Amino acid sequence: MLDCGTGTSPDNGRRLLRRVLCVSALTAALLTASAHGLAQSTPVPSEVRALWVTRSTLTSPAAVAQMVQAAANGGFNTLVVQVRGRGDAYYRSALEPRPADLAAHPDFDPLAETLQRARPAGLKVHAWVAINLVSSAVDLPTSRQHLVHRHPEWLMVPKALARDLRRIDVRSSEYLSRLARWTRARPTEVEGLYVSPLFPEAANHVVAVVTDIVSQYAVDGLHLDYVRFPNEEFDYSRGAIDLFKQSIRSHVTEADRRRLDAQEAVDPTAYPSFYPEGWTSFRQSRLTAMVVQLRTAIKAIKPHVILSAAVFPDPAQARAGKLQDWQGWLDQSLIDALCPMAYTQDVAIFEQQVAAAQQLAGATPVWAGVGAYRMTSAATLSHIAAARRLKAAGVILFSYDALVTPPNSATTLTELGRAAFGTRSH
16 A cells, blocks of 8 residues: 655655655545446355366367266356457457367357356356456467457566567567567466556457457356466556556656656666556556456446456465455455465465455455365365365366366266265255
8 A cells, every 4th residue: 555644755756756646546446436336246156166167178069068067967056167268259259369279160159058058057157258368478379360469569568578679669570579489488477478457448458358248148257367467577568658657747856757768768667666666556556447347347237247356365465466456356346256266285275365365355255266276186175175164155166177187087077076065956
């Protein structure tokens, strides 16, 4: 939180800037709070027994049929299906390209097929949308209609590349290639290429995508993923820094402006470095503003649709390291269900993370995210049991796909569900 006091900074310009940014932050908070008049929190089922289903399962009618049957047999009651994996559409869309792995089934609509099969089986269906992560850096999209080709200026840039990319035309192939190469070399740090929520046009695009899904399909929920930055070293693209400069420039003293403008010719990060707290707040607030837009758009169409979000389990780390202020989202009633990705294999740490999330969430339901992909069935069962002891509103396992991949099978998933939940109740 910003310190809105007068402070003891020796620079009058910095003190003025701090006060201006505080006022801006408070004003944004009030505007955000007013956005909730559209719809109150949506009721959710008494116990959610969910599976994250990645796009790799949504490639044929047969795979969807097997997935629905296995989930129903295991006593699960909710499917969270990845219909936008990397800036693509596993549903009917005029806004984003159809993925190549659906080429064998040109008339197949994965989301419609899932809904058609899930309803008779008593399963709820939530559309899972990756928000900011839009592409692998290893295999760039081939479709020229993909965002990375249509709007490379929206892509997040790491601080380490800010100077080099500033010298390259954003529309040139070299720009995208340099960004992709840098990202490929750091697979444990950055999952791929991200679109920046700092650009109003980029935020508007993802709102349009989500609106399209909710308008077309009778989904029970909309699930947000990758509503975050890769880390605090993003987004240092030219456009993002220019937007920050515009937001503060009139409040910076003339002397500081001259000095920073001269410095920027050598160091493009001069303005963010001049006021790091303001830069952090700017990025966090723009991300939250996009969540406000998403909620407002969804609830205007179908107020009953549950808006959930997958988040890093530690709120302080999420806010500082990913600029993901999910505690603020809760405080402002922006989401209907919180899904902390508590993927630790240590059940004691898992319990601590889920309990902490519950305490912060208050009346907002918490669906405990279980990293089943990295655990044995016995360990997964122990985590589910821990969440139920804590009276979490539900559990959500990552992922269906991992649980049925050899040496596992659909039978393994069914047995796991029955052992966890007992009877086949929905």
